Amino acid sequence: xxxxxxxxxxxxxxxxxxxxxxxxxxxxxxxxxxxxxxxxxxxxxxxxxxxxxxxxxxxxxxxxxxxxxxxxxxxxxxxxxxxxx
Numbered sequence: 001x002x003x004x005x006x007x008x009x010x011x012x013x014x015x016x017x018x019x020x021x022x023x024x025x026x027x028x029x030x031x032x033x034x035x036x037x038x039x040x041x042x043x044x045x046x047x048x049x050x051x052x053x054x055x056x057x058x059x060x061x062x063x064x065x066x067x068x069x070x071x072x073x074x075x076x077x078x079x080x081x082x083x084x085x
Contacts, residue, residue: 006033 010018015029022032039047055063070076 008033 018029018032022029025032027035036047067076
């Protein structure tokens, strides 16, 4: 089977972290991505759960406070699903 090249753009810090973890496992980052690709194909999807992070109560409160402050300052508008009646 022949090989091909896949170019991936990612944050430089993430690339350093990937290289470090791969090295700690005795792999190159290319070998690690090959492992991922084979599992992705074998499972017909991600070999791990892909979910949005759930914010903590504090994080959620801070986000809502920031959104409210932005709305009061005129820097944001109500969401289109909010009824203004």
